[in-house]
Amino acid sequence: MDFVPARDTSVTSGLDQSQGQAKRVSNERQMIAKLDPAELQDRYLRLYDDNLILKQHARKQEDKIKRLATKLTKVVEDKKKSEATPLGVKVAGRGTETENLLDEYRNKISELRDQNKLLKQRVVLSQQQLQAAQQMKKSQTLYDNVSSRIDTGQSKRIPSPLLHNIRVIGPRDSARNTGTTPRPNTGLLEDARVANKQLEESLQRAHQQLSTYEQQMESLRQQLQQRDGEHEQNLLRLRSQATGGDSRTNLQENIDMIRLQRDLRDKSDELRRLQTQSTNFESQNRSLQVTNAELLKEIDRLDRQIKDEQQRTVQLRTELRNGSRSNSVVYELQAQIEDFRRECELLKEANAKLVSSAFSGDRDREFREKERALKLQIAQLEAAMRADLGERGTLLDRLTLEKDSNKKTDDEHRAMHLKYLEMKEKYDDLAEKMKFFERESDINMKEIEEALIILRQRKQRQEPNFDFLQKVDDEKGQNLNRRLLELESQLAETANELEKTRNLLFMQYKINRDYKLEVDCVQRKLDENQSEFQSRILESGQLLDIRAERIQKLEKALKDVAYGTRQYRVQEQPAVDGNLTNDLIADAIELERGQNLIEVHISRASFNERALEYFGKNTDPSTFCSLEFFEHELQMTPIVKGRTPEYNFTAQYIVNVDDFLLYYLQKEYTVIELHQTVGQSFQTIARCKLSLKQLIEGNQGRLHGTAKLIASHQDTIDIGTFGVVEYWVRLRVPMEQAFRLLKEKMKAQGYLVTTSRQATKTADDIDQQREMDPNMNELTIAILSCSNVKASSPDHQPDLYCIYKFYDFADHDTITIPSSNNPNIDDRAQYPVPMDADLDRYLKQAQLTIFVFDDRDQKDDRYVARADIPLLPLSHDNQIRGTFEMHNDRGENNGTMDVTLKWTYSYTPPSSATRTPAQRLKSGSSVPREPLALLPDESISGHKTLAEKQKEMNIKLKSRDVLGPGGEPRTKPDVPRNSSGSRSPTFAEQPRNGRQRTSSNASSHSKQVSFDNRIDRAQPRPQTEDHLTPSETSRTVSPGK
Incomplete structure (x- = not known):
């Protein structure tokens, strides 16, 4: 009975389908385990043979299809040629027929050749089998069929030479333990002779078929020669017919000439008509040009009059303004005050509505939380999968060990069994010898013993001095008895050992079965975990795709808001006055x-x-x-x-x-x-x-x-x-x-201007520098967004922007995001740096401090929040990406910041940073080193640990750091310039109103922070009371009070 898996067509959810599939797989495995391996192998071989036959049939069908396609294309081409040349229809038709016949004959010849090759191979195979049978016939002896009495573990040879290619399914040593020895096979020579006769008859038949095939080939060759002669005769006849048809071609050429002359007369008449029309159009065009020139002169005269009248009106307007200006100054000032008040009210209302309809970051935070949760789940699943793989590896190792021990016990058992058989054979030989003696002499052992006793007594009587002979005989009997007892004890010991090994093998079988069940359970669990992991990955990928689509939609909507790329239809308003009607505008605008x-x-x-x-x-x-x-x-x-x-x-x-x-x-x-x-x-x-x-x-x-x-x-x-x-x-x-x-458009442009900012140097320049100097690398610092940032005063939303300083580069500031507690800054800056010892020391000992300022804050010496980012992972070629907490100037938590720092190329520390102290002493003995600059609050005598240095490396800002010398606010750093000295296009420039900051080139009274924290250039600074204690985890700014 064949077990064919059926397809489940029930409509279920994804989880039900996975469970059903697992059940089906387990059921199929159980059914396959129940089947006999021989039957499975037989089925597999049958299917394999059927597959080969089907492939051969498919190849033959493909060849036939190709031949038919070529024939079809030839027929189509011949048909087209016959339609194009009606005189040569018969020639083309006969040519195609002869070609088809030639193709058929060629195919038949190729098939006959293949059959001839197969027959030759069969003949060679039959000759080889005949030779093998003759050799076996010569090498056979009368004792080949006599089996040994002891089972040596070797397989018996099949007597017939015709069965050497038969595939045997099942245990080959099934006839080993049979106790009866086979009798000599006297009919083996007769079987060989019959087989030899059958082979000779098949060889004769093959020779007969070969001769018939050769005769058929000769007849086909003669037919092919006859067809070739007929084809040549047809070609000669057709050529003679073509030479006799020149009169018809001359007649056809005359008819075509008459037709072409008629067409030529028609075309000439049409050309004359078109020429008359063109002359009429030219005369009309001249008259129109004259009238157009007159109209242009009249328009010029009217334009001059209009200009004169406009000049007069301008003069009169200036006179009226000068006369009425002194009387209307007070009225205009009062009107301006009222206008300003109304404008302020309108701006407040618009600001409130803008705040209510501002783009909130709640949805982005939800997406980030979901993404973090999915990443955690993925990490947990990967850890569980690694643990399962480790357990599976240990189980497989134990299984291999148990298999090795099982093999050893099998070898020992086989050796003991062989020893047992040898001992048994010796014992049987001795027993047969004793039986032989008893059977031949018809004397029992008792009689022999009695006779020996009588002889000994007689000898003792006759020769009393020879007592030692009796002692020798007694010792021989005792030795024989002792040997017999030893053999019996050895036999008992071997039986006990065999029983023990049998018990051990049975226990090992149970243990291996339990291990197999456990491995199957672990494998199923691993498969389930992998399927669940794949489903979760697919689900998270779908969620990420949905999020990307939403982000794209929001970006499109933001671009529509910012740049007005999408048009909308103005709604018609109902008329209030009778005079104001909407019928004046017919089309909607x-x-x-x-x-x-x-x-x-x-x-x-x-x-x-x-x-x-x-x-x-x-x-x-x-x-x-x-x-x-x-x-x-x-x-x-x-x-x-x-x-x-x-x-x-x-x-x-x-x-x-x-x-x-x-x-x-x-x-x-x-x-x-x-x-x-x-x-x-x-x-x-x-x-x-x-x-x-x-x-x-x-x-x-x-x-x-x-x-x-x-x-x-x-x-x-x-x-x-x-x-x-x-x-x-x-x-x-x-x-x-x-x-x-208008407000939405300005805010959207403020958001979008960050995405269009480019690096101060292009990628081509950096690649060129890297080619020139392999130690060059590029660090990208990206400030993505801030969350839950509160202003210093609760009566307004802050206009936030960030400032930071990296290494020895100038201060970098971002654009200002107006009226937002959750600004999406999306600022990216690239810094090309050489990978030397100074940079490695800076990355290992310093940290990046990012200050967040409020552009609406009247106090220029106070920041809203700051974030401290350690740079140690960058020295190990790892990127820094995460959410960092921010603190205000009082040390309180004030929101979070999402930051990413990553290298463009792989970071390789300098050789001095990776060498041991002994190697440094060897290499540094010849080259003098510069003294290492001391850190703040560091002396030569007091050595501190790296953790204390990192804790003390937090920036301690004072009033002189936030404000310039003399208490005046420092100006903001200039916009970065490129190599040619012109402004770099990385910062967007937009008009400002009041103190509103919409781009990086803000007013000259913006905040500026001094970042003089370079490690190798820092100078010792005395400890002041403004410095905070090292135990504080977050550093605050102490502005001048």
């Missing part, structure tokens, strides 16, 4: 983030009596208005005729909400000018100014009203007020929302 749409609508104008007198009582003047707004071009209304013209004109301006626009809306005015057309010219007769402050102050973002038209022409100055114009202005996006979008 799409705005980018940070943009707004300002609409200025001029509805109508009404003139007073003096203006109508100026126009004329019985005339309807033709007027139009011009609108000037911000930096945009001048907009014109259509020309309307009448005493109360209705323009109904709306001008739309897409503007960027920035400081310039806000300043324009608060301080500047929008000018509307009234023009009258006189023939082909016009003149400006009045103007008015519109103040747009209420757009910022109002909540609705719209303004509706009327403005007085003031006469501006020389002829109309006496009139004064010319009339009024009705207008309305509105913002499509409310100003509050525009402020919010």
Whole structure:
């Protein structure tokens, strides 16, 4: 019965599937263990033979498919050629037929050759078997079939030579322990003769088949020669037919010539028609050019008139401003104060909303915690897997030891068994000799003993002096009895030893069985742990992929916020006034983030009596208005005729909400000018100014009203007020929302500017330096983020930035993240350093101190938090990556900082740092060494341990370290410059408002910390009362109080 595993199609979860698979594997193993090994081997061999047969069949089928494909391609090509040349159809068809026949004959010849080779191999094999049978026949003797009485452990030889290739399944020594000895096989010669006859008959049949195959090959060759002759005759006949068909080709060429001449006449007619059309178009083009030149001259004249009128308007505007400036100074100052108050309120509201909608780092912290938990789980699983592997190794070692001991006991048992058989054979020989003597002489041992006794008595009587002969006979009998007793005792001892070895082997079998069960359990447990570990790795990988997708989505959203790459559609607002309708804009307008749409609508104008007198009582003047707004071009209304013209004109301006626009809306005015057309010219007769402050102050973002038209022409100055114009202005996006979008954009740009910062030196320069000097290496210091950082005063969120100093490089500061307790700084800096003894000493004895400052703090000598990072792992070519606690100037915990420090290349310490003291003395005896600079608070007499030095190496800042000499704040270090002296593009430059710090090039009154903690250049410094005790684990700054 074959056990074929069936597929489980039930839909279960991943855990159920893994458990079901483990159960199926265990069941299959049990079923396989129940089967006989011989049956398993037989099945395997059958499947292997079937697989070989299927492979051969598949190869034959592939060859057939290839041949059919080539035939198909040839048929297709011949068909195409026959369609292209209709005269040669018969030739191509016959050619393909002959080629197909040739291919078939070639295939048959190759098959016959293969069969011939197989038959030759069979003949050679049969000859070898015949020779072997004859040799065995000659070498056989009458005693070959007589088996030994003692089982020597050697396998018996199979008598028939035809069975030497038979695969025997099962124990070969099954007939060893049979007690009966086989009789001599008298029919062996007859079997050999029969086998020899069968081989000779098979050889004759093979010769007959070979001769028939050769005859078939000769007939096929003759047929092939006949086909070749027929093929040559067909080719000659076809060539003769092709030479006789020249008249047909000449006729076809004449027909083609007539057709081409007809096409040529059609094309020439079409060319003439196109030429006439081109001449007409050229004449029209000349007339259009003349009219265009006239229009250009008229436009130039109108432009000159417009410029003259603009110059006049500018002069009049300056005169009006100079005249009214003295009267409106107080009013403007009061208006400015009110504007500032309102602006402050608006900024407070926008700041509150911005704080409420700021990007929080809670989700990032959750992801970090999950990632740490997953890493811990992975480490635990790896440790458990290592422990299991160690236990498995010990068990395997014990198993090998037990196997070795078992082999030794088997060898001893086999040797004892051989000794036992030898002793038994000797005993049997002696017993047979005794039986032989008894059987041949028909005398019992008792009679012999009695006869010997009688003879001894007679001898004693006759020769009383020969007593020693009797003693000799007695001693011989005693020796024989003693030897017999010794043999019996040895036999008993060997039986006891064999019983003991049997018991030991049985116990070893039990122990090995228990070990096997234990190893199977451990293997199953290991497989389960590996599957669970793989599933957890897959799950953590999926979670990391999900996190990466979320991060990418957030980065895209942040870029959309920062750079306005995504457009959005402005929602139409319902009309409140009857005059303000949304029907004026037919199409919806799409705005980018940070943009707004300002609409200025001029509805109508009404003139007073003096203006109508100026126009004329019985005339309807033709007027139009011009609108000037911000930096945009001048907009014109259509020309309307009448005493109360209705323009109904709306001008739309897409503007960027920035400081310039806000300043324009608060301080500047929008000018509307009234023009009258006189023939082909016009003149400006009045103007008015519109103040747009209420757009910022109002909540609705719209303004509706009327403005007085003031006469501006020389002829109309006496009139004064010319009339009024009705207008309305509105913002499509409310100003509050525009402020919010502007703040979001600025904050997003502040976050994104950190990612675009590059190193002060490119990778190519560092690689070139490393090629020139192999001791060069590059250290990357990355400040990723800070968490739970509190400001010094609880009434505001801090604007945080970091400053630190590494080795002998200049101070490095990060950008400022505004209004955030959890800033995502993401600052990276690369430092190329030579791997010498000074750097190795600095890494082993110093630590990196990172200060965090608040840009809003008024006290420049106080930092918010600081983090101390030991650099010892870097000297062992290990990266530093983790979360470090931060402390404020009072020593209290104030948040954490995520930092990464890693080498670009492998760090190799200098040779002097890795040598022993004796080697240093040998190598340093010839070269004088510079004296080692002492650390602070270190003397020659008092030697301290490395731990005490590391504890005392924490930076102790005082007021003179935070402030410059004289109590003045130090200026912030300059922006790093490249080799050419120009500014390095690694720091983003953005405009500042007030004390807000948005990039690394902040104001000159920023905080500066002095990092004069280089180990090899430090000078002895006296102990002051500002220094803290060495027992403190965290150092604080003591600013000048």
